[in-house]
Amino acid sequence: MKVRQRRNQIRRSIARPVPCPQCGAPRLPHRVCPECGYYGGRQVLTLKEKTKEKSSR
Numbered sequence: 001m002k003v004r005q006r007r008n009q010i011r012r013s014i015a016r017p018v019p020c021p022q023c024g025a026p027r028l029p030h031r032v033c034p035e036c037g038y039y040g041g042r043q044v045l046t047l048k049e050k051t052k053e054k055s056s057r
Ligand SMILES: [Zn+2]
Pocket: 020, 021, 022, 023, 024, 025, 033, 034, 035, 036, 037, 038
């Protein structure tokens, strides 16, 4: 039996991380920045900010 061991098809097109225009953190292109949640110049993810908002009693 001839077993074809041709598994040389490595993903060459690896997405290179690009700096986020918002925070500058390296993120994958066409992906929402996990740091600030911005994509395409707009915030698409609502991240929990550590900054406490003014809690009005
Ligand atoms: Zn970002």
